[in-house]
């Protein structure tokens with residue numbers, strides 16, 4: 648689409664493109680956490696973080712689709728390195744929580760940018776992510792608390808995850 652018919656503000660386009668990378672980075676970080684738990688012989692924790700990884704990829708694809716729908720071809724950049732080494736289950740899940748807090752701030756910054764640029768279409772599109780971040784931060788915070796309560800008995804955490812409602816039973820992904 649030629650520039651004079653662009654319905655998105657240039658600053659927002661840059662921010663939306665960056666968020667594709669941020670979500671893919673989160674996806675890769677979750678895959679690294681899933682691999683850590685797989686290696687530790689904890690299949691439920693591995694499965695949980697593997698599903699989270701897939702969910703983050705779907706988030707990236709939502710940004711891709713939005714840009715296309717608004718007549719702008721996304722520009723893909725490289726994904727920064729992720730952490731692969733963790734000293735404990737607590738350390739790995741703390742890394743997940745830190746990541747979700749970071750993404751929450753990124754989404755908030757993007758909402759602020761869209762507001763400053765009077766890009767209310769993008770502002771509305773981002774509301775789904777605002778709500779999603781509350782759920783993600785809440786879920787990983789609870790998991791971190793459960794891991795701390797369980798101490799060395801990580802099989803209790805495996806059982807906790809097995810009883811967790813899946814995305815299809817709870818809110819939409």
Ligand SMILES: [Fe+2]
Nearest residue numbers: 670673703706
């Ligand atoms: Fe996400």
Ligand SMILES: [Fe+2]
Nearest residue numbers: 673703747783
């Ligand atoms: Fe997330």
